[in-house]
Amino acid sequence: xxxxxxxxxxxxxxxxxxxxxxxxxxxxxxxxxxxxxxxxxxxxxxxxxxxxxxxxxxxxxxxxxxxxxxxxxxxxxxxxxxxxxxxxxxxxxxxxxxxxxxxxxxxxxxxxxxxxxxxxxxxxxxxxxxxxxxxxxxxxxxxxxxxxxxxxxxxxxxxxxxxxxxxxxxxxxxxxxxxxxxxxxxxxxxxxxxxxxxxxxxxx
Amino acid sequence: xxxxxxxxxxxxxxxxxxxxxxxxxxxxxxxxxxxxxxxxxxxxxxxxxxxxxxxxxxxxxxxxxxxxxxxxxxxxxxxxxxxxxxxxxxxxxxxxxxxxxxxxxxxxxxxxxxxxxxxxxxxxxxxxxxxxxxxxxxxxxxxxxxxxxxxxxxxxxxxxxxxxxxxxxxxxxxxxxxxxxxxxxxxxxxxxxxxxxxxxxxxxxxxxxxxxxxxxxxxxxxxxxxxxxxx
Amino acid sequence: xxxxxxxxxxxxxxxxxxxxxxxxxxxxxxxxxxxxxxxxxxxxxxxxxxxxxxxxxxxxxxxxxxxxxxxxxxxxxxxxxxxxxxxxxxxxxxxxxxxxxxxxxxxxxxxxxxxxxxxxxxxxxxxxxxxxxxxxxxxxxxxxxxxxxxxxxxxxxxxxxxxxxxxxxxxxxxxxxxxxxxxxxxxxxxxxxxxxxxxxxxxxxxxxxxxxxxxxxxxxxxxxxx
Numbered sequence: 001x002x003x004x005x006x007x008x009x010x011x012x013x014x015x016x017x018x019x020x021x022x023x024x025x026x027x028x029x030x031x032x033x034x035x036x037x038x039x040x041x042x043x044x045x046x047x048x049x050x051x052x053x054x055x056x057x058x059x060x061x062x063x064x065x066x067x068x069x070x071x072x073x074x075x076x077x078x079x080x081x082x083x084x085x086x087x088x089x090x091x092x093x094x095x096x097x098x099x100x101x102x103x104x105x106x107x108x109x110x111x112x113x114x115x116x117x118x119x120x121x122x123x124x125x126x127x128x129x130x131x132x133x134x135x136x137x138x139x140x141x142x143x144x145x146x147x148x149x150x151x152x153x154x155x156x157x158x159x160x161x162x163x164x165x166x167x168x169x170x171x172x173x174x175x176x177x178x179x180x181x182x183x184x185x186x187x188x189x190x191x192x193x194x195x196x197x198x199x200x201x202x203x204x
Numbered sequence: 205x206x207x208x209x210x211x212x213x214x215x216x217x218x219x220x221x222x223x224x225x226x227x228x229x230x231x232x233x234x235x236x237x238x239x240x241x242x243x244x245x246x247x248x249x250x251x252x253x254x255x256x257x258x259x260x261x262x263x264x265x266x267x268x269x270x271x272x273x274x275x276x277x278x279x280x281x282x283x284x285x286x287x288x289x290x291x292x293x294x295x296x297x298x299x300x301x302x303x304x305x306x307x308x309x310x311x312x313x314x315x316x317x318x319x320x321x322x323x324x325x326x327x328x329x330x331x332x333x334x335x336x337x338x339x340x341x342x343x344x345x346x347x348x349x350x351x352x353x354x355x356x357x358x359x360x361x362x363x364x365x366x367x368x369x370x371x372x373x374x375x376x377x378x379x380x381x382x383x384x385x386x387x388x389x390x391x392x393x394x395x396x397x398x399x400x401x402x403x404x405x406x407x408x409x410x411x412x413x414x415x416x417x418x419x420x421x422x423x424x425x426x427x428x429x430x431x432x433x434x435x
Numbered sequence: 436x437x438x439x440x441x442x443x444x445x446x447x448x449x450x451x452x453x454x455x456x457x458x459x460x461x462x463x464x465x466x467x468x469x470x471x472x473x474x475x476x477x478x479x480x481x482x483x484x485x486x487x488x489x490x491x492x493x494x495x496x497x498x499x500x501x502x503x504x505x506x507x508x509x510x511x512x513x514x515x516x517x518x519x520x521x522x523x524x525x526x527x528x529x530x531x532x533x534x535x536x537x538x539x540x541x542x543x544x545x546x547x548x549x550x551x552x553x554x555x556x557x558x559x560x561x562x563x564x565x566x567x568x569x570x571x572x573x574x575x576x577x578x579x580x581x582x583x584x585x586x587x588x589x590x591x592x593x594x595x596x597x598x599x600x601x602x603x604x605x606x607x608x609x610x611x612x613x614x615x616x617x618x619x620x621x622x623x624x625x626x627x628x629x630x631x632x633x634x635x636x637x638x639x640x641x642x643x644x645x646x647x648x649x650x651x652x653x654x655x656x657x658x659x660x661x
Contacts, residue, residue, distance in 0.1 A: 056657065059260070061218065111607040118603055122594040126218030127260075131661055132590055135654050136604070139586070142650060143608050146643055150611035153635060154618070194218050201220040204243070256522060258661050272660065277525040286516025288523075292452040304444045305524040307437075347520070 010182065011076045034088055035162060036171035037081035038106060040179045044074030045113065045141070047183075052137035055130055061194060064130035067137060068120060069186035071113055073179045078110050088160040100159045101152040108147040112140040126197055205268050207232040207355055207386035208253060213262035215248055215410075222248050223410045226262070230386050230403065232354075235377070237397040237418070238390040239429060240407035246390035247285075247359055249407065253388065254282045254357045266355055278306060281353035283361050287344035291333040295324055295343050298332060299350055306351035318346040322372055338366035345373050349380075356380060358389040362396045370396065394426030408434050441526045445534025446541075452511060453542060459507040460542055467500035467550045471557060480558050489558045490621030494613055496550060498580060501543045502602050505584030508535050509592040518592070518659075528656035532585065536651075540581040547573055561626040569623045575640040576616035579647065583608045586651045589658050612643045 051067035054060070085103045086096045097103075116136050123129035208230040215223040223245045230236040238246045252259050255271030269276045289298040296315055303311025319325045322342040332340060341364070348356065356377075362370055377387060377400055391397035398404070404422060406414040406429050414433040421428045453459055474492050478485045512518035521531055551573075555562040562569060587604040591597045606613075615636040622633055629637065 108607065108610050111610075115603050115607050119590070119594075119600060122591075122596050122600055124595070127216060128593075128661065131657060132594075135658055136590065138654065139583075139608060139647075139650065142646060143611065146611040146639065146646075150614045150639060153639075154614055197217075198219040201217060201222075254523060256519060256660065274525040274527070277523060280523070282519065282523045284516055284519050286514075286519065288516050288520030290448075290452060290517055291514060292455050293448075297451075301444065301448055302520065302524065305441065305521075305526055307525065 007072070007076060011079050032167050032171055033175075034081060034084045034160065035164065035168045036175050037077050037084060038102075039172045040175045041074045041078035041081060041106075041109075043176065044070045044077065044179055044183070045109070045144075048074060048113075049137055049141045052134035055134045059127075061126070061130060062191070064133065065187045065190035065194070066183075067134065068117075068190055069183040071116060071137070072186055073183040075110060075113050075117070076182065077175065077179055078106060078113075082106050082110065085160060092160055098159045099155045100157070101148075101155055102158050102162055103160070104155065105148040105151040108151065109144055112143055112147070116140055126194060205232075206230060206265075207234075207267060208236070208388055209263075209265040210249070210253065211263045211265065213249070213252060213259040213264065215245075215252060215257070216260040221260075221410060223252075223259070226407075226410075226412055228405055228412060228415055230388055232386050233381065233384045234402040235381055235387040235389065235400050236403045236405060237401035238388065238405050238407060239392075239394065239397070240390075241434075243409075244407040245410045246407055250357055250359050250388065250390050251284075254280065278351065279354040281348035281351065281356045283344055283348045283356075283358045285359060287340050287347075289332050289340070289343050289347055292331065294329045294331055295319060295335075296328040298343065299346060302347055302350055308351060314350060318350050321376075322346045323368070337364070338369045341365050341369040342372055345369070345376060349376060354385055356385060356387045356389075358387065360391055361389060362391065374400065398423050398426055404429060406430070406433050438527070438530055441530040442534040442537060445521070445526070445531055446537040449508075449511070449535055449538035450541065453507070453538070459504045460546060463500045463503040463543070463546045464549060466503055467496050467546055468553060470496045470499060471550065471554055475557055486558055486560050487625060488621055489554070489560055490619075490624040491617035493551075493554055493620055493624070494576065494617045496554075497543070497547055497577070498606065498609065498613060500546055500550070501577070501580050501584065502605065504542045504546070505539055505581070505588055505605070506598055506601050508539050508585050508588040510588065510597065513592065522659055528659055529652040531659075532589070532651060532655040535588075536581050536585040539585055540578055543581060544573070544577050547577065555624075560624045562624045564626040565623040565628055568629050569620065572616055572619045572623060572637070572640070575637075575644055576612060576620075579612040579616075579640065579644050580605070580609060582644065582647050582651055586647075586655065586658070589655060608647075612640055615640045615643075 048067045048070040051063045051070060055063035055067060082103065085100070085106070089098050089100065089103070090096050116133060119136055120129055120133050123132055206229045210226050210228040213223055213226040214221055226249060228236070238249065240246050251257055253264050253271060255277065264271050266276045266280060293301070296319065299315030299318060300311045303314050308314050316328070319328050322345055324339060324342055324346065327335065327339065332343065335343065361373060365373065374396065381387065381400070387400070389397055398418060401418050403416065404414070404418050405412055414429060509518065512521060551562065584601070584605050587601045590604065591600045594600060618636050619629070619633055623629070
């Protein structure tokens with residue numbers, strides 16, 4: 001419960017950060033945070049895939065901890081990117097959602113990885129959970145190019161800026177560092193959880 | 205070459221080792237009884253030998269091959285806690301199905317023969333759903349023996365069997381041993397198991413506490429092994 | 436070929452068991468008809484605009500009703516530990532998976548074949564005009580749904596909240612294929628032939644099916660044995 005609340009606070013903080021900057025300055029059409037947030041999410045998801053494949057090959061549970069940490073960080077940043085994108089859309093067109101193909105793809109990807117987290121929650125045994133999650137991570141990742149392609153065919157065109165300018169790249173660097181901190185903290189939490197589970201089983 | 209060789213097997217649940225450095229062997233034509241208290245790891249070990257899950261470390265070799273190889277699976281028969289037959293199919297349909305999956309040349313005929321041997325010929329076309337408990341157990345035994353396996357892996361096979369089923373199973377196991385088959389059996393029913401066993405292994409909290417030939421003391425007093433070797 | 440025989444043995448076993456009890460197929464069919472009816476409450480079935488988009492609605496019906504069949508897929512192996520029997524048999528995980536997927540495919544397709552004429556009558560659409568193309572789209576879309584659903588069924592067979600997790604896992608993965616199926620079906624059910632614009636969707640659906648069938652066949656052994 002506390003973990004979920006903290007996570008939500010983290011998402012809200014990032015969302016507010018982007019919102020605040022973009023709303024109250026003349027840069028509000030510029031969207032300094034939208035692309036960087038999505039960029040960090042993409043890097044995190046890629047890291048998650050690499051860790052999942054590494055787990056399946058080595059069966060080292062540290063890779064599983066890294067995979068879930070990266071995915072959760074990615075999801076938090078992706079959620080912030082989507083919220084941010086909605087606000088930018090509102091300023092650009094007066095409505096919160098305009099079926100912009102990039103934003104819709106982001107939403108689909110978010111749902112894909114939310115399912116990953118739900119799957120993890122439903123499996124109690126650690127090794128089984130790691131295996132199922134790693135397999136699902138591969139399925140989900142393969143869907144990303146298909147989903148992005150499908151969304152862009154369906155409603156082509158983006159309504160908010162999506163190019164990489166220097167300020168956005170700098171922000172990407174900053175946010176990436178924040179994401180790494182989140183992920184490392186989460187990874188330590190996962191390792192502790194495993195230790196506790198191990199102790200509990202020894203005591204039985 | 206041993207029929208079943210367990211070489212340095214560990215099984216982890218997360219970081220917790222449920223099985224630690226298990227080293228066991230069963231020579232061809234012998235019957236190894238795996239005994240131990242609840243939670244010692246007998247079922248876990250047997251399922252790893254049968255290929256249902258992977259060890260965290262170490263290897264299993266059945267006649268020199270991995271458990272998951274097709275040829276190994278063709279030569280192995282397994283009876284677990286469940287009977288592994290379908291309620292919605294008839295006894296004959298179930299055995300014919302397994303006959304086909306195991307690549308038998310004439311699945312239907314072999315299925316019929318095994319129904320005879322387990323005393324189920326009269327109910328061959330009855331749905332398993334309607335069988336009594338003892339009949340279901342006998343069908344499970346028929347399923348395991350159907351493809352003439354060289355290695356039989358049995359997880360507490362005598363538990364919850366009625367007398368007729370116990371007699372059928374003991375008879376089949378004795379015949380199997382006489383034909384040179386290998387049996388690895390985990391059990392609580394010490395008396396029935398020790399009558400058949402040529403070797404005994406005691407598992408305590410995931411480790412092998414004793415592994416050796418069955419002795420007369422064990423048959424006379426089934427609790428002997430626990431008393432002597434368990435903590 | 437041995438592999439094909441094994442696939443067929445597994446598929447036939449599932450089909451026979453299902454046709455004897457008819458649990459999944461009856462509830463799936465009933466559910467499909469109920470949703471079709473409910474859609475007509477939400478969207479005026481006589482309006483022209485509804486006719487234009489009704490092809491898309493059809494796939495929502497298929498996806499939801501199909502889940503009832505897919506849920507049973509590996510769940511039917513749970514009683515009596517039948518899954519152990521299948522895993523212990525000298526059948527490759529890929530053959531086991533394809534056999535189950537094939538059985539699911541035929542069952543879901545059967546439900547769709549009954550729903551389609553009913554839909555045609557309710558919404559008064561010329562669905563027979565492009566019938567071969569429509570059937571092709573249904574086959575491609577249903578195969579994708581079946582593959583992803585069968586893998587999800589294998590993943591969720593032993594976990595808590597199985598019935599909730601299966602749709603949660605299947606639908607997001609299915610978004611691209613369902614989108615393609617809906618676009619094509621809406622187009623074809625209105626009596627229009629497939630044109631340049633829509634060829635892309637067809638290719639995408641084929642690509643989706645090929646990719647996910649391949650990946651599933653490779654990974655199913657890991658799911659079942661670990």
